Amino acid sequence: MQNGLNYFPHTSSLARVEAIQQELEQLKKALAHQVGGTKGRTKLKGLWKGIEVTEEDMEEAKKAIFKDAFTFI
Structure with a gap:
């Protein structure tokens, strides 16, 4: 098997x-960005x-996110 240098004798090329x-x-x-344009960001204030x-919603979310956080102890 040839090493990389012998396989590509013209490394500068x-x-x-x-x-390129x-x-x-x-x-x-850059072209895709120009053609497609930029999509506007959805603002959370408008979304919600x-x-x-x-x-209660916050506590439920915390429990869902951190339910397995301390099971390794």
Whole structure:
């Protein structure tokens, strides 16, 4: 089996190709961003407008999130 250096005898050419590939990826992302535009962020205030969160809701959420947090003790 050949080592990597013998397999790619022109490492400078390979490095140039990789640099071009990276630049193409960046250009592709930039173009996709321009064509697709940016999606506006959904603001939580608008998303949850009219919803009231009670202390009971908060306690239930804490229990759901941390139910297994201390089982290793």
